[in-house]
Amino acid sequence: MIPILKTPHGKLYEADCLQLLRSLPAESVDLAFADPPFNLGKEYSSKIDDARAAHDYLEWCQEWLGEMARTLKKGGSLFLWNLPKWNLPLGAYLGQHLTFRHWIAVDIKYSLPIQSRLYPSHYSLLYFVKGPKPAIFHPDRVPCPCCRHCGGELRDYGGYKDKMNPLGVNLSDVWTDIPPVRHAKYKKRAANALSLKLMDRIVSMASNEGSVVLDPFGGSGTTFVAAELTGRKWIGSELDCSSIIERFDALDGDKQHLADIQANKNTLFTAADLAKRRKWGKPLSKDYRIAENAACNCKDNATPDLFAKS
Numbered sequence: 001m002i003p004i005l006k007t008p009h010g011k012l013y014e015a016d017c018l019q020l021l022r023s024l025p026a027e028s029v030d031l032a033f034a035d036p037p038f039n040l041g042k043e044y045s046s047k048i049d050d051a052r053a054a055h056d057y058l059e060w061c062q063e064w065l066g067e068m069a070r071t072l073k074k075g076g077s078l079f080l081w082n083l084p085k086w087n088l089p090l091g092a093y094l095g096q097h098l099t100f101r102h103w104i105a106v107d108i109k110y111s112l113p114i115q116s117r118l119y120p121s122h123y124s125l126l127y128f129v130k131g132p133k134p135a136i137f138h139p140d141r142v143p144c145p146c147c148r149h150c151g152g153e154l155r156d157y158g159g160y161k162d163k164m165n166p167l168g169v170n171l172s173d174v175w176t177d178i179p180p181v182r183h184a185k186y187k188k189r190a191a192n193a194l195s196l197k198l199m200d201r202i203v204s205m206a207s208n209e210g211s212v213v214l215d216p217f218g219g220s221g222t223t224f225v226a227a228e229l230t231g232r233k234w235i236g237s238e239l240d241c242s243s244i245i246e247r248f249d250a251l252d253g254d255k256q257h258l259a260d261i262q263a264n265k266n267t268l269f270t271a272a273d274l275a276k277r278r279k280w281g282k283p284l285s286k287d288y289r290i291a292e293n294a295a296c297n298c299k300d301n302a303t304p305d306l307f308a309k310s
C-alpha cells in the first residue's frame, strides 16, 4: 500500500480500515485508538453507510477490533470511543481478547433531552490492554477545579490538602474537562472531530516518544496531530483524507492549541485560575497545600441551606 500522506512521524492511507489493518504485522503497535462512525444515520463525506442493522454494525466493528487487537504489542493499549449503547456489546467482545482496564465516562452533552429517557451526557471511552498490565501508563495529572469568579478551590479533598501532589489531581475515570470542538476556527471539521485535549491525554497516558500509534478512522486527523506533535510514530487510514491533508498543511494553529493544553496539565492550577487567585489574594501553587482559607466562598457555589429562614 502507498500512503497518501507521509510526515516526519506518520503515514496515512486513503483506504478502508480493514485493508490497512490486515496489512499490518502482529504485535507492532503500542497504542491503538478508534473513533468509528456511530451508526446514527449521519452523512459522511466518505459516503459510508451509517445506518446499518444493529447486528451488521456490531459484526463490522468486531472485524476491525479483532484486527486492532492482533496488531497490539504485549502490554499495548486499545481505546474505543463510542456511544454507551455500542460500547457495551463491543466491550464484551474485546474482553475475550484483551484485559479490561476502564470504562471512562467523558462528560459531553451530545443530543437534546429525549422524553422518557435520561439526558445523554457522556461518551464511553473503553480502555483495554493486551496481557495482564500496560507496558506504558503515565496518566496526566489535572488541575484543581476552581471557582470561575475568585479562583478558589471548589472541593476540600477531605482534609488531605497538605498531602496533595503539587503537580495536580489524580486523573479519574470520569472526565469532565473535555470541551466539545466548536471553535469557529475548527468549524469545518466540527461535525466529527474529537478534541485535541482528549487525544493528547490518551496519547500521553499510553505511549512514549517513538511509540507507534494507530488510528484506523482518521476523520480530521486529531489522533495523528497529537501523535505527530509529541514525537510518536503514527499510522492511519481514512476513506476521505482531504481534511487531514489540509490540516497537516497548516499545523501552526494545532501547535499553539497543544502548547496551551500542555501548559495547563500536570499543575495544581490552570494559568487562568492562577491569574484569578493572584487577583483575589488566594495562595498560589507553592504554598497552597498548607494554606487556610483558600477555598471558594462565592455565593453561587455555596451549598443551599434548605432550612434557612427566608
Ligand SMILES: C[S@@+](CC[C@H](N)C(=O)[O-])C[C@H]1O[C@@H](n2cnc3c(N)ncnc32)[C@H](O)[C@@H]1O
Binding pocket: 015, 016, 017, 018, 035, 036, 037, 044, 045, 046, 048, 192, 193, 194, 195, 216, 217, 218, 219, 220, 221, 222, 223, 237, 238, 239, 240
Ligand atoms: C467519527 S469520524 C473520526 C473523527 C476523528 N476521530 C477526528 O477526531 O477527526 C469517523 C471517520 O471514519 C471514516 N470511516 C468510516 N468507515 C471507514 C472505513 N471503513 N475505513 C476507513 N475510514 C472509515 C469516516 O469517513 C469518518 O471520517
